Structure formats: structure tokens, C-alpha cells
Amino acid sequence: MTRSVLVVGAGIVGAAVTLALARKGHRVTLLEQGTLGGAVSGASLACLGTHMIDSEELPLLIWSCRAWRQLAEEIGADIEYRRCGQIRFIEREADVAVAERWIAEERAAGLAPTLLTPAALRALEPALTGDVVAATHSPGDAVVNPFLALRAILRAARSLGADVRPHRPARQVEVEAGRVVGVRTDAGPVAADAVVLAAGPWTARLAAGCGVALPIRPRKAQCLATVARPPTIGAVVGACESTGGVEAGYTQIQQARSGQILFNSVLAGGLSEDGAQDRSPEVDPRFVRDSVTTLLRLFPSLGGIELLRSWVRFEAVAPDDRFLIGPAGPAGLFIAAGDAGTGFVRAPAVGHLIAQMLAEDALSFRGELYAPSRFAAAA
Ligand SMILES: Cc1cc2nc3c(=O)[nH]c(=O)nc-3n(C[C@H](O)[C@H](O)[C@H](O)COP(=O)(O)OP(=O)(O)OC[C@H]3O[C@@H](n4cnc5c(N)ncnc54)[C@H](O)[C@@H]3O)c2cc1C
Structure with a gap:
């Protein structure tokens, strides 16, 4: 089933989520408060590596590095991908x-x-x-130019119909009868069936606005x-x-x-x-x-x-140094944040997981490692 999805934040994670959802045929709108990639993503060293990061996450990292390699081949733009080791x-x-x-x-x-x-x-x-x-x-580890990569991903998403809007902050996630209905912006409400918060260190503030506490710092x-x-x-x-x-x-x-x-x-x-x-x-x-x-x-x-x-x-950091990826709070709200300083390499896998979660498909990786609810469970 295709849905209208609003992604908040045009860093590399929001860009990868937007492309993954557009490829599944969803109608995606991406809102960015500033310039595209203007926060930590454009400032990244963008090493795409599997080395000495987190052994439990190796399947996700290996998948993501392969996805980057494919992206560099498919995307039709030079993103300075180099397998330098x-x-x-x-x-x-x-x-x-x-x-x-x-x-x-x-x-x-x-x-x-x-x-x-x-x-x-x-x-x-x-x-x-x-x-x-x-x-x-x-x-096998590689690098890309972070700005070129982010822009190429967004171009690919736009070519599939995604609506990318820089300088358009999301002010408030709107919730009715326990489910998200869109977000409020200075230019009025933008309606959606689902909202993905990929707003890096700003994510906790946006989530708090609709009653969801996230330990992202x-x-x-x-x-x-x-x-x-x-x-x-x-x-x-x-x-x-x-x-x-x-x-x-x-x-x-x-x-x-x-x-x-x-x-x-x-x-x-x-x-x-x-x-x-x-x-x-x-x-x-x-x-x-x-x-x-x-x-x-x-x-x-x-x-x-x-x-x-x-x-x-x-960067956005969670207490256990892992991403928060998945549903949280009202129905239709998803989190994709908490990059812990290696979010560039993981971005394609985060997009892939969000697309699977939205479709309620089986997950390719261990979803419980990333469930936003893991902190509530610990408390
Ligand atoms: C020097 C340096 C080196 C690094 N090296 C590596 C590396 O080698 N490999 C690696 O994997 N990672 C690396 N990283 C980390 C990596 O860059 C980050 O993990 C990744 O870019 C995080 O992406 P993001 O999309 O989650 O966050 P961000 O880039 O912060 O994107 C979030 C976006 O949300 C927007 N936003 C926030 N609030 C709102 C709102 N209300 N409405 C609309 N938009 C909003 C922000 O403006 C921002 O653009 C490095 C980082 C730095 C600084």
C-alpha cells in the first residue's frame, strides 16, 4: 500500500529514508529547516566502513557498505566514491x-x-x-564526498517524485485521535499518513512536542x-x-x-x-x-x-550509542536518529529499515537493537 509520508530533516539519514520510500512508490515530502545537508552530514568525513564499529551491527554495516557501492554505480553522478581502505x-x-x-x-x-x-x-x-x-x-572501506553524495541521493529521490523542501522547518507533529496526521509549518499544515523524524540532535525536541520522550543528546x-x-x-x-x-x-x-x-x-x-x-x-x-x-x-x-x-x-547520541529506528508514540510516527557519529555509513540501511517497518515487512536486521522503545523498557 502506498502512503503519503513526511520526512523531517535533510541530512544523509533523511535523504536515504526519502529515497528508500520513494523507491517503494510512497508519496514523500522532505522538510528541511535550513540548507540540504547543512548540519552534521555536510561536515562529515563520510568514511563508509565496517572496521571497529560495533560487532553486533556488522550485518547492517556490511549491507550498508554494499548499498553505498551500488548507489555510487547506479546514481549517475560522481560522488567521489573511493574504496581506499x-x-x-x-x-x-x-x-x-x-x-x-x-x-x-x-x-x-x-x-x-x-x-x-x-x-x-x-x-x-x-x-x-x-x-x-x-x-x-x-x-573494503571507502569514502564519498558527503555533499555530492547527499545531493545525488536527493536528485534520485526527486526523479521518483519526492518533494524536497529546504528552508521549511517542521514546527509541530500534529496528532489526532492517537495517530499522526502531518506537521505544522510556518506556511501551514502539511498532511501525511506517516511522519519520520530524521532530525539528528533536534529529534528529541520534535518528539517531545507530541508527547514522546527520547534520550537523544x-x-x-x-x-x-x-x-x-x-x-x-x-x-x-x-x-x-x-x-x-x-x-x-x-x-x-x-x-x-x-x-x-x-x-x-x-x-x-x-x-x-x-x-x-x-x-x-x-x-x-x-x-x-x-x-x-x-x-x-x-x-x-x-x-x-x-x-x-x-x-x-x-552529532546525535543515544545512551547506548546506537540509532533509534522505528515506531514511537502515536501511530504513524517513526524515528530515524541517534547516529552516534557513524550515521553516514549506516544511512542506506536506516532507509531500508524504515521502508520495511512502514510496510510491516519482516526486517533485514535485528530491529530490537534499534527500537526507540528499548529505553522505556529499561526504565
Ligand atoms: C567531522 C565529522 C566526521 C565524521 N565522520 C564520519 C564517518 O567517517 N563516517 C560516518 O559514518 N559518519 C561520520 N560522521 C557522522 C555523520 O556525519 C553523522 O552521523 C550523520 O551525518 C548524521 O546524519 P543525520 O541525517 O542523522 O543528521 P543531520 O545531518 O544533523 O541531519 C538532520 C537534519 O534535520 C534538520 N532539522 C532539524 N530540525 C528540523 C525541523 N524542525 N524541521 C526541518 N528540519 C529539521 C537539520 O537542519 C538537519 O539538516 C562524522 C561527523 C563529523 C562532524
């Missing part, structure tokens, strides 16, 4: 055992990560001459970019376990097709107060210092390179 550097002997555990789990799921000696690492990534004891290599994510360089870094380079970042956070370094080196260290834990996502703060000096130190420790030949820009956005 991912390296996790290891600076402490104690982390080798941790890496071996991840490798065993991923190999059992049919993937092919390996443990590299320092010499093998140098052969693969010659500029990474910093002092590491080992590294892992996940050869904003988390500050920061990034730096250097001026363009000739090709220097081939893979996505990250930290294994807890080394390399701001106070035991996480590091990611990669080179864009433009030649700019993009890198960051995510603050461990680091939740922000609700409402932080409405502001545009500057990067923290401590973050800049630690990120630059880590980059130069690993790639000493980049010493003296100039920084070009920095940015801050807010």
Missing part, C-alpha cells in the same frame, strides 16, 4: 590484542581485515612514518582541513581503541580528492547541553592542539603544513 594505527602493545579481537570478529562475518607490521604499514602508506607498533587494515564534533597537497595519504587513518585523540578520544585522518587533509580527534564522551546544536561555536584550542600533534606524530613530513579551515557540528 582503512588503517587503524596502534601505538601501545596492549592494543594489539584489542585489534586482534576486532579482526577475528570481522573475519568471522566474512570480512578481510589484517594486522600489519610496521614494515607492511610503510609499504601501504609510505608517508605514515611515525612510531607505531602495528596497524590494522580493512581493505547532542555531541560536539570538530574537524580541521589543511591547504591542498599532492597525494600523500591513501587510506582513512584512524586510531585503534583509545589512542591518538583528545583525552583518549578517537582520531580520523584522510585526504580528500581536492588534496586537502581532513582530520579530527573526537572528544571521548563529550556530550553537550541540549540546545548546543542551535549555535555555531568555534573549535576548542585543546582539540586543535591534540589533532595537529597526532597528525604530525604520524606524518612528520607534513610539518609546516598550513591549516585552511575548521568547523563544528553536532
